Each structure stands twice: as structure tokens, then as C-alpha cells.
Amino acid sequence: MKTWQLCAVLTIMALAVLGCARLDRLVARLAGQAEAAAAGDPARGEAIFRRGVAGAPPCAGCHLVEQGGAGFSLGPNLAGIAARAAERVAGMTAAQYLEESILQPGNHVVAGYHVSMFADYAAYLSRQDVADLIAYLLTL
Ligand code: HEC
Numbered sequence: 001m002k003t004w005q006l007c008a009v010l011t012i013m014a015l016a017v018l019g020c021a022r023l024d025r026l027v028a029r030l031a032g033q034a035e036a037a038a039a040g041d042p043a044r045g046e047a048i049f050r051r052g053v054a055g056a057p058p059c060a061g062c063h064l065v066e067q068g069g070a071g072f073s074l075g076p077n078l079a080g081i082a083a084r085a086a087e088r089v090a091g092m093t094a095a096q097y098l099e100e101s102i103l104q105p106g107n108h109v110v111a112g113y114h115v116s117m118f119a120d121y122a123a124y125l126s127r128q129d130v131a132d133l134i135a136y137l138l139t140l
Pocket of ligand 1: 049057058059060061062063074075076081084085088098101102105106108109110113114115116117118121133
């Protein structure tokens with residue numbers, strides 16, 4: 001092999017190593033973002049619950065969250081839902097049950113209630129909105 005050929009090969013290898021290091025960092029950053037999106041912020045979740053988001057009706061319009069809270073509400077009182085959600089459907093974690101309750105409210109209907117929950121949240125809420133709502137519900 002001639003010297004210039006060796007140089008060319010070494011240069012290409014060096015560039016490949018540098019490129020890989022960059023790619024690693026990019027992949028790590030993207031993974032970090034995916035994790036950030038999945039980790040819910042309960043304070044933001046509570047704000048969405050009380051005021052709605054992006055034109056979607058607030059959950060608080062139909063759900064009370066205080067134990068023994070007085071007044072009529074169309075949906076069940078969600079005080080203590082964190083513990084109940086874990087028991088509702090065999091094989092589902094509390095978070096899975098809550099996500100499905102929000103995005104496909106007809107799938108598991110709470111005994112004594114009708115399927116009258118707003119059914120279109122999937123079209124209004126971002127993944128982050130849903131994660132934040134679940135984080136909030138898990139504090140109840
Ligand atoms: C228009 C009224 C209405 C709105 C708005 C509404 N819900 Fe509901 N929700 C209901 C009703 C009625 C039920 C009971 C029937 C059923 O299970 O689908 C219910 C059930 C639930 C359950 C299951 C409770 C349990 O004990 O297992 C959860 C969790 C829930 N809603 C969360 C939410 C969240 C979070 C929002 C806002 C993003 C919301 N709901 C908005 C009416 C509503």
C-alpha cells in the first residue's frame with residue numbers, strides 16, 4: 001500500500017469514528033427526549049384537569065376529586081383513583097388503566113355509570129398531556 005493510500009484509509013476511519021460518536025450523542029439525546037415526554041408533570045396535569053387544554057373540555061366538569069365532595073357530577077368521584085385504578089382490570093397497571101380511561105372511555109365502564117364521558121380526548125390531547133394527566137391522577 002502506498003503512503004497516500006494508507007493516509008486516505010486512516011482519514012476515512014477517523015471520520016467514521018467521529019461520526020459514530022456524534023450519532024451516539026444524537027441517539028442519547030433523542031432517547032432522553034422520549035423519556036421526558038413519557039414522564040408526567042402532575043402540576044400541569046392538574047391544570048389540564050381543571051381547565052382543559054386545546055379546546056378539550058375540562059375533566060373537572062364531570063369529576064369531583066375531593067373525598068365526599070358535595071354536588072352532582074356526571075362521572076365518578078376520582079378521589080382515591082390511584083389505588084382503585086390498579087385494581088380495576090386484571091393485568092393492567094394503574095397507569096395503563098388511566099390512559100385507557102382517558103383515550104378509550106368506552107372500554108371499561110364503571111359500574112353504575114353510563115358511557116357519557118367525552119369520547120374524543122385522543123384527538124385533542126398530546127402524549128405529554130396524557131402523561132401529565134396520569135401523573136396527576138396517580139396523586140389522588
Ligand atoms: C362529559 C363528562 C366527562 C368528562 C368531561 C370527563 N369524564 Fe371521565 N368519566 C365520565 C363518566 C360518566 C365516567 C364513568 C363511565 C365510564 O367509565 O366510562 C368516567 C370515567 C372516568 C374514569 C374511570 C374512573 C374509575 O373509577 O374507574 C377516569 C379515570 C376518568 N373518567 C378520567 C377523566 C379524565 C382524566 C378526564 C379529562 C381528560 C375526564 N375523565 C373527562 C365522564 C366524564
